[in-house]
Amino acid sequence: xxxxxxxxxxxxxxxxxxxxxxxxxxxxxxxxxxxxxxxxxxxxxxxxxxxxxxxxxxxxxxxxxxxxxxxxxxxxxxxxxxxxxxxxxxxxxxxxxxxxxxxxxxxxxxxxxxxxxxxxxxxxxxxxxxxxxxxxxxxxxxxxxxxxxxxxxxxxxxxxxxxxxxxxxxxxxxxxxxxxxxxxxxxxxxxxxxxxxxxxxxxxxxxxxxxxxxxxxxxxxxxxxxxxxxxxxxxxxxxxxxxxxxxxxxxxxxxxxxxxxxxxxxxxxxxxxxxxxxxxxxxxxxxxxxxxxxxxxxxxxxxxxxxxxxxxxxxxxxxxxxxxxxxxxxxxxxxxxxxxxxxxxxxxxxxxxxxxxxxxxxxxxxxxxxxxxxxxxxxxxxxxxxxxxxxxxxxxxxxxxxxxxxxxxxxxxxxxxxxxxxxxxxxxxxxxxxxxxxxxxxxxxxxxxxxxxxxxxxxxxxxxxxxxxxxxxxxxxxxxxxxxxxxxxxxxxxxxxxxxxxxxxxxxxxxxxxxxxxxxxxxxxxxxxxxxxxxxxxxxxxxxxxxxxxxxxxxxxxxxxxxxxxxxxxxxxxxxxxxxxxxxxxxxxxxxxxxxxxxxxxxxxxxxxxxxxxxxxxxxxxxxxxxxxxxxxxxxxxxxxxxxxxxxxxxxxxxxxxxxxxxxxxxxxxxxxxxxxxxxxxxxxxxxxxxxxxxxxxxxxxxxxxxxxxxxxxxxxxxxxxxxxxxxxxxxx
Numbered sequence: 001x002x003x004x005x006x007x008x009x010x011x012x013x014x015x016x017x018x019x020x021x022x023x024x025x026x027x028x029x030x031x032x033x034x035x036x037x038x039x040x041x042x043x044x045x046x047x048x049x050x051x052x053x054x055x056x057x058x059x060x061x062x063x064x065x066x067x068x069x070x071x072x073x074x075x076x077x078x079x080x081x082x083x084x085x086x087x088x089x090x091x092x093x094x095x096x097x098x099x100x101x102x103x104x105x106x107x108x109x110x111x112x113x114x115x116x117x118x119x120x121x122x123x124x125x126x127x128x129x130x131x132x133x134x135x136x137x138x139x140x141x142x143x144x145x146x147x148x149x150x151x152x153x154x155x156x157x158x159x160x161x162x163x164x165x166x167x168x169x170x171x172x173x174x175x176x177x178x179x180x181x182x183x184x185x186x187x188x189x190x191x192x193x194x195x196x197x198x199x200x201x202x203x204x205x206x207x208x209x210x211x212x213x214x215x216x217x218x219x220x221x222x223x224x225x226x227x228x229x230x231x232x233x234x235x236x237x238x239x240x241x242x243x244x245x246x247x248x249x250x251x252x253x254x255x256x257x258x259x260x261x262x263x264x265x266x267x268x269x270x271x272x273x274x275x276x277x278x279x280x281x282x283x284x285x286x287x288x289x290x291x292x293x294x295x296x297x298x299x300x301x302x303x304x305x306x307x308x309x310x311x312x313x314x315x316x317x318x319x320x321x322x323x324x325x326x327x328x329x330x331x332x333x334x335x336x337x338x339x340x341x342x343x344x345x346x347x348x349x350x351x352x353x354x355x356x357x358x359x360x361x362x363x364x365x366x367x368x369x370x371x372x373x374x375x376x377x378x379x380x381x382x383x384x385x386x387x388x389x390x391x392x393x394x395x396x397x398x399x400x401x402x403x404x405x406x407x408x409x410x411x412x413x414x415x416x417x418x419x420x421x422x423x424x425x426x427x428x429x430x431x432x433x434x435x436x437x438x439x440x441x442x443x444x445x446x447x448x449x450x451x452x453x454x455x456x457x458x459x460x461x462x463x464x465x466x467x468x469x470x471x472x473x474x475x476x477x478x479x480x481x482x483x484x485x486x487x488x489x490x491x492x493x494x495x496x497x498x499x500x501x502x503x504x505x506x507x508x509x510x511x512x513x514x515x516x517x518x519x520x521x522x523x524x525x526x527x528x529x530x531x532x533x534x535x536x537x538x539x540x541x542x543x544x545x546x547x548x549x550x551x552x553x554x555x556x557x558x559x560x561x562x563x564x565x566x567x568x569x570x571x572x573x574x575x576x577x578x579x580x581x582x583x584x585x586x587x588x589x590x591x592x593x594x595x596x597x598x599x600x601x602x603x604x605x606x607x608x609x610x611x612x613x614x615x616x617x618x619x620x621x622x623x624x625x626x627x628x629x630x631x632x633x634x635x636x637x638x639x640x641x642x643x644x645x646x647x648x649x650x651x652x653x654x655x656x657x658x659x660x661x662x663x664x665x666x667x668x669x670x671x672x673x674x675x676x677x678x679x680x681x682x683x684x685x686x687x688x689x690x691x692x693x694x695x696x697x698x699x700x701x702x703x704x705x706x707x708x709x710x711x712x713x714x715x716x717x718x719x720x721x722x723x724x725x726x727x728x729x730x731x732x733x
Contacts, residue, residue: 073627
C-alpha cells in the first residue's frame with residue numbers, strides 16, 4: 001500500500017555526515033564525488049570483508065587471489081596491479097581511521113564490524129591525502145567510544161555454501177562509560193569461512209628429466225578455508241572542555257589454506273590441482289593516538305599511528321619448471337649436480353612491515369567566510385621481505401638452506417615528508433572557491449640480495465649461507481600537487497561544482513642499473529563536473545559527476561629478460577580515463593527504500609608501449625586498461641513491514657560488473673566475462689534483537705574475478721557459490 005500524501009510529506013532521508021575533507025560535514029555539502037556506506041547499510045548488506053563492500057561501489061574494481069592480497073583500482077586508473085614488493089606501488093590509498101595502510105599487493109582485509117562508515121573518495125586526492133591517492137581513496141572509519149551511555153551487542157551467524165563447506169561468525173562489542181568524560185569501547189570477532197574449491201588428483205611431467213609428480217598428497221575437498229580473528233579497543237578521554245585524546249589498538253590474524261582459483265578448462269568447475277602446500281598467515285597490529293583541541297583561532301589535530309604486520313605465504317610454483325631454467329641449470333645438470341631430481345618448486349614469502357605515520361593539522365572555524373586547513377605529514381614504511389623458491393631435492397645434507405635455489409631477501413624503506421593546505425573563500429552567499437596544494441619529499445631505498453643461491457664464485461655449488469648483498473638502490477625526489485574547486489549553491493538542496501586536481505605515486509628505485517637506477521613519480525590530472533541534490537522534500541538524494549583524467553609518465557612494472565632477469569619499473573607513457581558516475585537513494589514510501597549507483601568508464605592507453613624498441617609493442621594505444629569494466633552498477637531495495645509483533649524487512653541487492661581485461665600486456669591479455677550477483681535477506685527486529693535469513697549469490701553465478709598466471713599456469717579466481725545462512729543479534733543499552 002502506498003503511503004498517504006501527508007505521510008510522504010514527512011518522510012526524509014537521514015543526513016549523512018562524512019569527514020572526507022578532514023572536517024565533519026554533510027555529504028551533500030562536500031563538493032567531490034564520493035560514496036559513504038554507513039553502519040546501518042553495512043549491516044543490512046551483510047558486509048564483512050573487502051570484496052563485500054567493493055562490490056557495492058561502481059567506480060571501484062579490484063583483484064584478490066586470497067584474503068589479504070587485494071589490489072584496488074578506481075575510475076579506470078589501472079596498470080594491472082603488482083604483487084612484487086620491489087616494484088611500483090598502488091594508485092589507490094586505503095586508510096584505516098587516520099592511517100594510510102596501503103601496501104604493494106597486500107592491502108589489509110579488515111574485518112568490517114562496529115564500523116561507523118566506509119568513505120570512498122573518487123578521483124585524485126593528492127592534496128589532503130598524498131601518496132597513492134592518485135585515482136582515489138578508501139577510508140574505513142571505526143566507531144569511537146561514547147561516554148554518554150552504556151551500549152553492547154553481539155551477532156552470530158552460520159552459513160552453508162552450495163556444493164561446499166559450512167562457516168560461522170561470532171562478533172561482539174561493548175561501549176563502557178568510565179565517567180562523564182571518558183569511555184572504553186572493545187570489539188571482538190571470529191569469522192570462519194568454509195571452502196568451495198576442490199584440490200583434485202592430477203600429475204605434472206617435466207620435459208627434460210621425464211619425472212612425473214603426483215598431486216595425490218594434496219587432494220582435498222573444499223580446501224580454500226579462512227579463519228579471521230581480531231580484537232579492537234579504544235579509550236577516549238575528554239581532558240578538559242577543549243581537548244580530547246583517543247588511543248586505540250587493533251589486532252587481527254587471518255589464517256588461510258588453499259587458493260581461491262580454479263581450473264575450469266582442464267579440470268572442471270571449482271576444481272584445481274596443487275603439488276605443494278598453499279597456506280598463509282597474516283597477523284597485524286595497529287596502534288593509534290589522536291589528540292584534538294580548540295586553540296581559539298583554529299582546531300588542532302595530531303594523529304599518529306603505528307602498524308606492525310607479519311605476513312607469510314606458501315604457494316605451489318611447480319609449473320615454472322615446465323619451461324623455466326630449473327631443470328637445465330639446477331636439477332638436471334649432471335656435470336655438476338649428478339642425476340636428475342624432481343624440479344617441483346614451493347614458493348615462500350615472509351614479509352615484515354613496520355609503518356608509522358604522523359600528521360599535525362590546523363583547521364579554522366567553519367562558520368567563517370574564509371576557511372582553511374594547514375598540515376604537516378611524515379611517514380616511514382620499512383618492508384622486509386624474503387621470497388624463496390625452494391626445490392626440496394637439491395643440495396641434500398646442507399646444514400641450512402638445503403633446498404633453496406633462488407631468493408629475494410631485501411629491505412625496502414619508503415619515507416615521505418609533506419606540507420599541505422586547502423583554502424576556501426565564499427565569494428558570495430552561493431559561490432565558493434577552494435585552492436589546495438601539497439608539497440612533498442619522498443625517498444625509497446632497496447637493499448639486500450636477489451639471485452640464485454648457486455654460487456659460481458666459490459665452486460659452482462649451492463651456498464650454505466646467503467651470498468653477499470647485491471642490491472643497493474636509492475631514489476630521492478620532490479614535487480607538488482594542486483587542487484582547484486569552484487562550487488555553486490543553487491539553493492539549500494542543490495550544489496554544483498567543478499574541480500581540477502592532481503594525484504601521484506612517488507618515484508622509486510630499481511634493483512638493477514640496466515634500465516635505470518630509478519623511476520620518477522607519475523601523476524593523474526582530473527577535471528570533474530558534479531551535482532549534489534536533495535529532491536522531493538528530502539525523500540530523494542541524487543548525486544552525479546562526469547570526469548576526464550590524464551595519466552602522465554605512467555609507472556609500469558614489467559619483466560623483459562632481454563634487458564634484465566629481474567622485474568623492473570619504468571615511466572612508459574600516457575593513458576586517459578573518461579566517464580561518469582551517479583548515486584541515488586529514494587524513499588518511495590515510508591516502507592520502501594531504493595538505492596541505485598552506476599558508473600560508466602572508458603580507460604585507454606594513448607600511446608604504444610614497446611619495451612624492446614623492436615617495433616613489436618607489448619601494449620597498444622587505444623586498448624582498454626586492465627580491470628576497468630565499462631559499466632558497473634548496484635541496486636538495492638529494502639521493504640519494511642509489520643510482522644509477528646515486530647518490524648519485518650525484506651531486502652534484495654543486485655550488482656553487475658561488465659567484462660574487462662586481466663592484463664595490460666598483450667602476451668597475457670584475456671577478456672573476463674561480465675557477471676551479475678544477487679543477494680536476498682529476510683529479517684525480523686523486535687525488542688532489541690534481530691533474526692535474519694540471508695542468501696548470497698542466489699542464482700549461483702560463477703564469476704571470473706581474475707584470470708591469472710601468478711603460479712605460472714592459467715587459473716581463474718572465482719567468487720563464492722550460492723550461500724544460505726542465518727544471523728542472530730542482540731543490542732543492550
